[in-house]
Amino acid sequence: MSSIAVIGGGKIGEALIAGLLDGGVNPKDIHVTNRSVERGQYLREKFSVVPFVDNGPAVDGVDVVFICVKPKMVLKVAEEIAEIIDNNDATTVVSMAAGITNAALEEVLAAGAPVIRAMPNTPMLVGKGMTALAPGRFVDEEQLAKVTTLLQATGAVRVVEESDMDAVTAMSGSSPAYFFLMIEAMIDAGVNLGLSRDAAKDLSVNALYGAAAMLKETGEEPQQLRANVSSPGGATIAAIRAFEEAGLRAAVYDATQACARRSAELG
Numbered sequence: 035m036s037s038i039a040v041i042g043g044g045k046i047g048e049a050l051i052a053g054l055l056d057g058g059v060n061p062k063d064i065h066v067t068n069r070s071v072e073r074g075q076y077l078r079e080k081f082s083v084v085p086f087v088d089n090g091p092a093v094d095g096v097d098v099v100f101i102c103v104k105p106k107m108v109l110k111v112a113e114e115i116a117e118i119i120d121n122n123d124a125t126t127v128v129s130m131a132a133g134i135t136n137a138a139l140e141e142v143l144a145a146g147a148p149v150i151r152a153m154p155n156t157p158m159l160v161g162k163g164m165t166a167l168a169p170g171r172f173v174d175e176e177q178l179a180k181v182t183t184l185l186q187a188t189g190a191v192r193v194v195e196e197s198d199m200d201a202v203t204a205m206s207g208s209s210p211a212y213f214f215l216m217i218e219a220m221i222d223a224g225v226n227l228g229l230s231r232d233a234a235k236d237l238s239v240n241a242l243y244g245a246a247a248m249l250k251e252t253g254e255e256p257q258q259l260r261a262n263v264s265s266p267g268g269a270t271i272a273a274i275r276a277f278e279e280a281g282l283r284a285a286v287y288d289a290t291q292a293c294a295r296r297s298a299e300l301g
């Protein structure tokens with residue numbers, strides 16, 4: 035059984051803890067750090083994990099450290115834990131922060147430290163996350179497999195090249211917000227058609243949920259699934275035509291490119 039330190043028990047840290055517990059990790063094997071004592075107490079009461087305010091003691095002797103603080107704090111945290119990690123070469127450090135490269139972390143940590151850059155997303159909060167992992171130079175297969183298995187308790191996991199991380203941010207890190215925006219628009223559109231807000235939300239959220247489940251469970255291409263419900267001269271193809279005329283595809287290209295570009299700038 036792995037022992038784990040979660041540095042930064044905020045939104046992503048809490049979602050990760052919930053997933054790890056679902057995956058069968060013993061709460062006593064999970065250390066969590068926050069600078070505020072109250073947040074640590076909240077996490078202890080909710081999950082029975084072990085709270086710390088100092089990062090050094092929290093990482094001492096653990097197998098995997100997940101750094102879940104804001105990007106600008108990551109290298110400072112890495113500096114704080116470098117010496118302790120150095121004394122335990124079995125520890126793998128996983129950064130969940132956008133934009134911080136493996137090379138930057140490797141430089142701060144001891145020579146040869148196994149580092150993995152991860153890009154999660156917030157559906158992790160409900161066990162439906164998508165996390166991409168880019169292993170650093172010193173990570174062996176066993177360490178990557180261990181981290182993959184731990185994160186699979188929070189949703190899907192995919193190993194990618196680190197050079198793809200900005201595109202990953204556009205595809206999965208940030209994309210839940212695109213779908214929330216789409217549903218927001220659908221709800222207003224439903225109200226415009228005379229439905230109550232509640233009915234419009236129920237109908238559109240369940241349609242999105244069902245469409246995603248169909249894509250995952252059937253393995254069919256989206257074009258095929260769309261063609262299946264677009265009868266000749268029918269209502270669905272009339273809606274598709276309106277989307278095409280409004281430039282939906284071009285908007286998707288532009289939005290994802292803007293996201294990837296901004297992700298690179300922030301890095």
Ligand SMILES: NC(=O)c1ccc[n+]([C@@H]2O[C@H](COP(=O)([O-])OP(=O)(O)OC[C@H]3O[C@@H](n4cnc5c(N)ncnc54)[C@H](OP(=O)(O)O)[C@@H]3O)[C@@H](O)[C@H]2O)c1
Binds near residue numbers: 044047068
């Ligand atoms: N939220 C997302 O959608 C998302 C998606 C992909 C990736 N991420 C990445 O996940 C990371 C965390 O994001 P988040 O949304 O979870 O942020 P958050 O809710 O602000 O959580 C950060 C946590 O870190 C703690 N913290 C700050 N400095 C610390 C330190 N020096 N030592 C220990 N704990 C410290 C904070 O608590 P105290 O102030 O009490 O210390 C806070 O609970 C970010 O790097 C972000 O890029 C987030």
